[in-house]
Amino acid sequence: MAMESNAATRAERTPRNRDDTIHRALSEAIVDHRLAPGARLPEDALAEAFEVSRTSIRKALQRLALEHLVTLRTNRGAQVAKPSPDEAREVFAARRLAECALVDWVVDALGDDDLTALHELVDRERRAQADGAQHEAIQLSAAFHIRLARVAHNAPFATFIEQLARRSSLVIAVYGSASSVGCECGDHGEILALLAGGERERARQWMTRHLEGIERSLNFDGERRETPDFNALFGRHGPTQTASEE
Amino acid sequence: MAMESNAATRAERTPRNRDDTIHRALSEAIVDHRLAPGARLPEDALAEAFEVSRTSIRKALQRLALEHLVTLRTNRGAQVAKPSPDEAREVFAARRLAECALVDWVVDALGDDDLTALHELVDRERRAQADGAQHEAIQLSAAFHIRLARVAHNAPFATFIEQLARRSSLVIAVYGSASSVGCECGDHGEILALLAGGERERARQWMTRHLEGIERSLNFDGERRETPDFNALFGRHGPTQTASEE
DNA sequence: CTGTTCCATATTGTATACAGTCCCTATATC
DNA sequence: GATATAGGGACTGTATACAATATGGAACAG
Structure with missing residues (x-):
């Protein structure tokens, strides 16, 4: 990843710019597919890459979560979002x-x-x-x-x-x-x-x-293993077609 | 402020709920005009009111800033937003x-x-x-x-x-x-x-x-003192009417 | 060989300490 | 008396320490 060089290069002075730089770098990496959906985003690793403390990383991740680009699970950290x-x-x-x-x-x-x-x-x-x-x-x-x-x-x-x-x-x-x-x-x-x-x-x-x-052009049938469709797999009518409730 | 009782009462266990509680309490107070536009929101005071540390307060303020309900100025803290x-x-x-x-x-x-x-x-x-x-x-x-x-x-x-x-x-x-x-x-x-x-x-x-x-029904001509209108105050046509700030 | 339990490790959640910045005031000088 | 400057106080920005929790593997029982 050529990320840390980027972050270090444009280390803006003012604090707000710095936060924005981190946020933008992550956002762009997610948007242009350099970070794959589901990829874990450990705070320590990111903090080291951007040469800041976890505090600033957390701020960026919080914002990205509100933008639905990453998902934040309690005690389990952040990962690039995988939209359903x-x-x-x-x-x-x-x-x-x-x-x-x-x-x-x-x-x-x-x-x-x-x-x-x-x-x-x-x-x-x-x-x-x-x-x-x-x-x-x-x-x-x-x-x-x-x-x-x-x-x-x-x-x-x-x-x-x-x-x-x-x-x-x-x-x-x-x-x-x-x-x-x-x-x-x-x-x-x-x-x-x-x-x-x-x-x-x-x-x-x-x-x-x-x-x-x-x-x-999207293909929703792919190997999407997030929550397997147990009704289709084990439903009493076999895999012909089962109407899922909810 | 009857806030701390509210916050203490519904002190949910899980961390995410707690953050949401703080965010919602502030958001509702701003929305229904219990917190006036321009009101300062010092982190210490809020931390004491909600019985948490500044960390959690900052998180809520960051989010409220993204929602344009508060403005965040570097080194100058948060205040309830005053939309132009x-x-x-x-x-x-x-x-x-x-x-x-x-x-x-x-x-x-x-x-x-x-x-x-x-x-x-x-x-x-x-x-x-x-x-x-x-x-x-x-x-x-x-x-x-x-x-x-x-x-x-x-x-x-x-x-x-x-x-x-x-x-x-x-x-x-x-x-x-x-x-x-x-x-x-x-x-x-x-x-x-x-x-x-x-x-x-x-x-x-x-x-x-x-x-x-x-x-x-809005009145944009009111006593809007964010950046005082120096032309009206000192302009060559004199002060037709002056309002006291704050 | 399978399944369960427990512990070690890694990672996050929260609080706190310290440094930096801004603002306001008091004081001194003109 | 007015203005400029220096100092103090209050608050925010960031890093770090510590506690809490989940994860993965190893040991053990069946």
Whole structure:
């Protein structure tokens, strides 16, 4: 891990910046799949890597837990979150609703500086994709949605979408196939063009299809061993199909 | 402050519950205006009140800061947040968008248990209002929107609206007049009736008008002394009216 | 050979100590 | 009398110590 060099390099003076640096480093590592879902995050090891005490690490982990990027179990420490299929569906449903709802405000507020910044993100993502820079491409894909949400100049909504975008990357890390990451690329450019052209309804359609496309590419049947489905395994009707209660 | 008795009474064993208790106690006190915006929150005093060490208090304050209910300034401690007018407008704008966007899902998922729970909240709010139980009424007003958001069974969206509702209470504490709290009462019952009747479009209209009504009742010109208006004080047109700070 | 119990180890939860920063006030100087 | 400066007090930021808890393995009984 090239983490400790990063942390040591940009050791900002003021305390708040330092905390943010730790939080951001962990967040980015989780979002771009350098830290796998389920990976344990022992406080001691992280404290050594970042050259701080456990106190600062705990602060970062607490925050990441509120953002649903790590799970915190009492006396058992922190680990990178492994969203359940239900959680994954809720995240994508929320994104479809939120990002489409924001289209009107985005179109109204879209300025030249926004456009150039967004175009640059699309380009960089495309290049990273072509170069096989997987981690960077994932990061840039989330960054596009995050930057887009900021156009509307509504901080609460922007941070909401920001959190959802990061959680989506985590969902893809758990359930995504190779195509999950790859197929997004063209969509972002298209959505941007529609927004710039003021075609609100078509922009909403593309956004919806874009997010649905990612969700469809997920595979929830995989070797997910979190809580085995005992009904399907041992139910009285065999493994044909059993309706799970709850 | 009747806080320490509360905290001591429900001293739950497990550590997570304890933290939640502290967080909830502070959050509720801020939301229902028992703690005024701008009030300082020294860690020592809170630690003594809750009979824990500063460590646990810091954890709660960190979280409340992320929820924008308190502000945390380096080396200067925590205080109850005082949202700026811009922030206030953004919060209400976000609520209008989010809560209206959720109407379709709410109508589709609205069950009998939801209806009874929501009706009870409306009734209790009305009673509290009539009895002059201001704090309780405010709490119940937020609780209505929070419970309503949960109907849609989308956790991310529900917690988003939950945070916005609590921040709104804080905004009202800063800029609200007497009518800000009072006039909400009837609206909730009306909105609930429209949702139960499946009248989506009218429900959205009422929700919008409801939130706009609250926003309009706010007074942003008041004695806002955060950064004194030196132009008004020393400007070439003299002091039309001066208010004493703190 | 299987299953259970107990202990050692590792890791987290909490409190506390110490250092650093800010603010306010008192004092001295102009 | 007004302003600048130095000192004291109060509070936060961080690290560390200690206690509590879970985990994994070893020893032992069946």
